Amino acid sequence: MRTIAYYKSKKIVLNIIIHLFLVAVTITCLFPLFWMISSSLKTQQTIFKDMSLIPKELHFENYILAWKEGGFGRYSLNSIFYATAVVIGIIIIASLAAYAFSRFKFPGRNFLFFMFMAAMMIPIPGSFVPLYVLLNKLHLRNTALGYILCMVSVGLSTSIFLLKTFFDKLPRELEDAARIDGCSKFGIWWHVALPLAKPVLAVVVVFNALNVWNEYVLALVVFDNKNLMPLQRALMMFQGEFLTDYPLLMAGLTITALPIIIVYLLMQKYIVKGVTSGALFG
Amino acid sequence: MKVKDTLENYMFILPAVTIFALFYIIPFIWVFQLGLYEWDGILPTKTFVGLGNFREILLDKIWWGAMFNAGYITLIALTFQNALAFLLAWACDREIRMKNFYRLVFFLPPVLSEVVVGLAWQWILDGNYGLLNHWLTNLGLASLARNWLSDPATALNTVAIVHSWKGFGWGFLIFLAGLQTIPRTLRSRTRRRSRCLGFFPQDHYPADGARGGISGYTHCPGDDAGICFNYRYDQRRAGVSYAGAGVKDFGFYAWFIAFRLCLCARDYLWFNVGGDIFYSIPLLQQGAEHLKKR
Numbered sequence: 001m002r003t004i005a006y007y008k009s010k011k012i013v014l015n016i017i018i019h020l021f022l023v024a025v026t027i028t029c030l031f032p033l034f035w036m037i038s039s040s041l042k043t044q045q046t047i048f049k050d051m052s053l054i055p056k057e058l059h060f061e062n063y064i065l066a067w068k069e070g071g072f073g074r075y076s077l078n079s080i081f082y083a084t085a086v087v088i089g090i091i092i093i094a095s096l097a098a099y100a101f102s103r104f105k106f107p108g109r110n111f112l113f114f115m116f117m118a119a120m121m122i123p124i125p126g127s128f129v130p131l132y133v134l135l136n137k138l139h140l141r142n143t144a145l146g147y148i149l150c151m152v153s154v155g156l157s158t159s160i161f162l163l164k165t166f167f168d169k170l171p172r173e174l175e176d177a178a179r180i181d182g183c184s185k186f187g188i189w190w191h192v193a194l195p196l197a198k199p200v201l202a203v204v205v206v207f208n209a210l211n212v213w214n215e216y217v218l219a220l221v222v223f224d225n226k227n228l229m230p231l232q233r234a235l236m237m238f239q240g241e242f243l244t245d246y247p248l249l250m251a252g253l254t255i256t257a258l259p260i261i262i263v264y265l266l267m268q269k270y271i272v273k274g275v276t277s278g279a280l281f282g
Numbered sequence: 283m284k285v286k287d288t289l290e291n292y293m294f295i296l297p298a299v300t301i302f303a304l305f306y307i308i309p310f311i312w313v314f315q316l317g318l319y320e321w322d323g324i325l326p327t328k329t330f331v332g333l334g335n336f337r338e339i340l341l342d343k344i345w346w347g348a349m350f351n352a353g354y355i356t357l358i359a360l361t362f363q364n365a366l367a368f369l370l371a372w373a374c375d376r377e378i379r380m381k382n383f384y385r386l387v388f389f390l391p392p393v394l395s396e397v398v399v400g401l402a403w404q405w406i407l408d409g410n411y412g413l414l415n416h417w418l419t420n421l422g423l424a425s426l427a428r429n430w431l432s433d434p435a436t437a438l439n440t441v442a443i444v445h446s447w448k449g450f451g452w453g454f455l456i457f458l459a460g461l462q463t464i465p466r467t468l469r470s471r472t473r474r475r476s477r478c479l480g481f482f483p484q485d486h487y488p489a490d491g492a493r494g495g496i497s498g499y500t501h502c503p504g505d506d507a508g509i510c511f512n513y514r515y516d517q518r519r520a521g522v523s524y525a526g527a528g529v530k531d532f533g534f535y536a537w538f539i540a541f542r543l544c545l546c547a548r549d550y551l552w553f554n555v556g557g558d559i560f561y562s563i564p565l566l567q568q569g570a571e572h573l574k575k576r
């Protein structure tokens with residue numbers, strides 16, 4: 001006869017095995033980041049010999065050097081500017097479209113909505129060559145506007161999908177009340193629908209901001225001008241220029257990754273919501 | 283009035299459709315058209331070559347090599363990476379400590395950019411000064427140390443593993459959300475049913491034996507009251523018919539769980555394959571560089 005103690009000890013052993021597995025994966029996830037930060041605090045002389053995780057002397061001057069000499073101050077400002085502009089553009093344009101898809105009836109509604117949804121399956125790099133030619137023709141290559149417009153179009157599909165799903169579930173009574181009071185369609189969208197959509201707007205903002213901050217390939221196509229480059233593009237260029245200066249490169253990586261990690265830690269709830277709400281239709 | 287109304291409706295979608303058509307749809311269609319021409323991208327004259335470009339590509343060994351590499355990395359992502367993601371989701375889908383911490387950490391690699399992840403790993407895997415080789419040498423395994431990213435024997439697998447490192451968080455979150463949509467009461471019921479049929483050894487609910495069957499069900503939420511009630515009723519019945527009911531139910535719940543898992547696997551594939559097409563883009567990236575040089 002198996003006793004309660006037997007089951008209890010079995011449960012404890014199972015829990016220990018599970019925790020060991022989870023902790024091992026956790027260490028694998030975090031270690032490269034620790035190593036990146038640790039390497040950024042060494043000097044070019046010590047980095048190839050000193051393999052300790054926490055260096056004996058901390059050299060923060062790499063960060064100052066990367067920020068000033070490496071131009072990371074300017075690249076960070078560029079990235080912040082692009083992320084802000086793209087997110088504002090997407091919120092206005094996508095919420096207008098999503099509201100129309102959810103509330104109004106007009107010819108071609110289903111076809112247009114289907115077009116946006118189908119585009120979620122096609123990654124933009126597939127059409128880079130014509131995009132490059134097109135941007136050249138419109139004189140938008142090597143301009144901030146060209147990059148911002150391309151990034152807005154990349155983020156539209158998912159944002160429209162998230163917002164439309166939200167509007168579909170939203171009760172219409174408030175909008176009816178506003179309409180009776182004489183509010184126009186645009187007025188209702190701006191004064192009633194948008195404020196109510198705050199929870200899902202947060203998801204849209206966080207997701208698109210992360211996406212723009214992390215984007216590299218499109219920036220490679222659009223920008224040659226150093227002064228306009230966002231962080232990721234600059235980082236790859238930086239690697240070419242400072243190939244042997246690993247501490248400086250690692251400082252650059254840390255400057256690029258840190259804002260994302262902070263945003264992720266603060267906005268974790270919205271990120272998880274975004275990933276799973278798009279994924280679970282069933 | 284009606285025309286004005288419809289026009290107003292179109293005003294709502296006009297900005298989205300314009301930007302999207304210009305920067306997404308037109309280039310996408312243009313790809314197919316340009317594929318039929320010989321053109322350097324600058325000169326105004328284009329020469330029509332029909333399917334000649336396609337023929338050239340299909341006969342190009344480098345292109346097939348790139349396709350194989352992309353396919354291989356995708357295969358690893360769909361097998362190893364998904365299996366890892368599922369195991370982690372399964373491990374986290376229970377009452378354990380630090381559950382939220384694990385969830386927080388596992389989604390950290392996916393939020394980092396490809397550039398950061400790529401360069402950080404490149405430094406660890408560096409053939410001369412990399413940490414991995416340093417450790418291998420210190421452990422007396424110097425013969426295993428190599429230039430991981432440029433040795434043809436290891437390069438592809440190394441890239442596939444780093445790719446899995448960056449990507450498994452997606453699968454983890456989606457599988458976890460999928461598992462959490464399966465009501466707990468259903469799962470515990472399946473276990474109990476199967477237990478009496480000998481599907482699983484009696485190891486899942488040790489507390490039951492001590493507390494007595496019925497009191498174990500007090501945690502059932504209201505909407506599952508029917509299930510709970512039936513089960514209580516079942517439990518009072520004789521062993522044979524009880525086991526009979528178990529076969530049916532076990533089958534049903536197993537299907538239910540399998541169906542749920544298929545759904546989240548499908549959605550995950552959807553996400554993941556999209557991502558993999560993106561990852562196999564270094565080739566296109568080279569194309570862009572090439573275009574600029576012209």
